[in-house]
Amino acid sequence: MKHFHSRMMAGAALAVMLASAPAVFAATPNDQLVIGTSLAQVLSLDPQQGTEVKTQEILANTYDRLISFDSKTNELQGQLAESWDVDDTGITFHLRDAQFASGNPVTANDVVFSLVRLFKLDQSAAAGLKTFGYNAETAESLITAVDEKTVRIDLTDDVVPEALLYRLSGGVGSVVDSVEVMKHVVNNDYGNEWLRTNTAGSGPFVLRRWSPNDIVMLEANPNFWGEPSTLKRVLFRHVPESQAARLMLERGDIDIANALTAADVRYFDGKEGFVIDQVKTGGFYALAMNAGHEPLDNPLVRQAIAYGIDYQGIGDAILGPYGRPRNVPVPEDWEGAIPNPDWSLQPEKARALLAEAGYPNGFSLTIKTIAQAPRVDMATAIQANLAEIGITARVIQGNGSDIVAAHRARDFDLLIPQTSAADPTALGALDNFTNNPDNSVEANNAGNFVWRSDWDIPELNTLRQEANRERDPATRLEMARQLQEDFIAASPAVFPMFERFEPIVVNARVEGYSGHPWSLTRVDAVTKTDAN
Template structure:
């Protein structure tokens, strides 16, 4: 009996232990359903020790994650956080500050710049950042062409031994010192170095990856690349050895592509994403009225425009281009689609840029005058054309399709039959750059706060086939823009840029539409997000409460 009692008691204790173990396992399984890597996890970790994951909803996918190969803001939105530049811009302006270079010195003649580099910086692949790495990057860029590296040619006048190429040599004069020698002075040279395309890449990774480097980028930035699911999401994660102490604050950032404006807003309202750009002006009041959200205004430094490819008939005739300018009711477009958060454009540069020519009288909305100009051009009955409408919202144009429809209606009033066409974003840019569009909607957010970055980059003959999608060329304009680049006296530069805008106004390769104040929105838990006027936002200081 005694043995049986002992056995029964032991058996009961065993059953109780098994039951407790099973209960604990069930509790653990239940709690696990709230974790994981789903892109809807907004990472609101508080003090729980969980990962801080910020999900950034955007209107389109990146074209490449190798910043030197692209010109689009969606690519730079990601690469800004993977790569550092030699020089930084201010937190919300384009004043230059130290970056990978801690100091710089310019010779009096403006032909030599010596940069002192930051020590102890590592690339994500474990290799060291030093002067040789800087030289390797510039040798790679200078050895390319406009198809490979469009921004390099646009900002530094060409490649290799080409006459217009500004940079004569880049030399490592010490382990952490680099000397740039220029063929001629370039006033915005240091500001150019701060631009997103010139993020410094790991030479080791570039050599290993070759043409596929844009699919697996390696820089020195606050975040390392993890994964890219095309047309869906890009994931980056915290670089533990980043050279700025206590940054980044976030463990991961997921950039989600949500092309539809309403779907992106709904994702924000439901908490699926933490930040959203491309907020339409009409939704601004909704954001401001929700205590769980906050509205951000990006400092305005952009222009949205209708470009006309001047090598295609009938846009090879300036009378036709002037007619297009008179035919489009820009004020109505701003009123209908920007809700007071934009101003009508008359020049290719925004008023905040030094050298803006406010004395120019914009083309008035005047359909009668437009018809007269078409008649003078031998087109009294109008003509047929294709009008490219952007497939994604952009800061300078929140809804390209609706703007295209408004333009289509305006053009019909003067006998021009515009068929609206569109393509996936990367294809759209490629076709426009190749001169395949009759006319196309596009825009530009300034990269460095200098007039050169608008007028020379977008409308000079040196940049045909890269950023000059209109294929417009004018030798007198070119001479003015090169003179303005070379001139170091700011007043003289401004006068040259004002003259340049008069030429562009008369030749009319664009219909400048609007300078917008782009809107973004985020959850109330997003801390220290500061939208940058260039459109490239560094997220290293951003946190989640």
């Protein structure tokens, strides 16, 4: 079964490194890769804290995990783990000989330190594994070093081995240099303040410079355990304006652009010297409705909004290569996905639902969104759609830190987040939409999308937990189908609108670049040909 589609991409041209580059441009050197992107959401480079999409690509190249997920083969592969054994009660990992960038050896103690640190920090990054019963209280007894090169992770009653392996292959499974990190611990912060702006990994590159909303510069790690990269330097340049990024890509200032508008992506369709890769993330562009605010606490109002959005029109005019309409939180071509409900644009039905809910004259609210393509245009289109059914919506744009903070603090009416699948299965895709074990304010579960929307779903959460612990694959898949049906019937407050793709435009000089569905794209195997 094919969960993700990711083509091997060829191609790119290189360019100037810094934002203050002179007016004369030349192709970037063959030993450098320059990626034009948006760094607005890169808030922390601590791998046990930073979860944003663009952060993940930086972390994927500076850290290793025990295992990685190869989206081209749909298989898990060893990274720091040369092999692993699965038994009825746990998973045992056998480590390869590797060094951190500092020269310190990678040991089982580093793996244990990293994973326990994830739960001790208790940031949103830990949410995906906490749902399986791992937390600050249990981690030290469940995650242990058998010897210097062997790590044992015991299973809880809430997880099957396959799901645990997929979660460990994500960015939160990154292994940090415990010896180096412990040198920088201040006030029992587990080294977080230092790791926010530094790296301590064993990946193919090391961080040399990070200027927020400007540039991230990585340089080759001479102590990397794998094959040496032909790239000496990788630069992520903050290019939030799509037209500027398009021009820079055309004239060779950047090799790759991954934050273009749909129109600018289409500009390169069929253009000689460029390749478009449309990576299927398994995630969604969603509409978060704050069920703790009136009138969004009313299921009829949420249904009205669902019937008041022109998904097909927005998909055609705005998303294009960024996605396709889908209102069930499992991609339509994944095993176990159910058909889409009839939540098409139906203004008359939407107005009738508002009247039934007690709002015949509508009401006013706000839509918050990160100022980034394609979400700003989506917010504007939704604003216009809602006006047709009597809802006045004001769009509030902000940077990543502002909007993410508002989302985590439940400080919004409507908000447009994006999700990724926790793993390439129906249950993995459902996790962001059906996981909320404790909706109380005291739980402060800000890493949980459903909690952020103040949507209390004890029945859905219970079914999700039962499905996660079910060992029979066929039964687990049937439970995933039932979870989708129950989700639709619940008038969701975390509402999937579009299956999310990640279009990446690459210059044909770049060879071996393949976008990863979770943005964990490693570039150490990338090579570049001479410019024409």
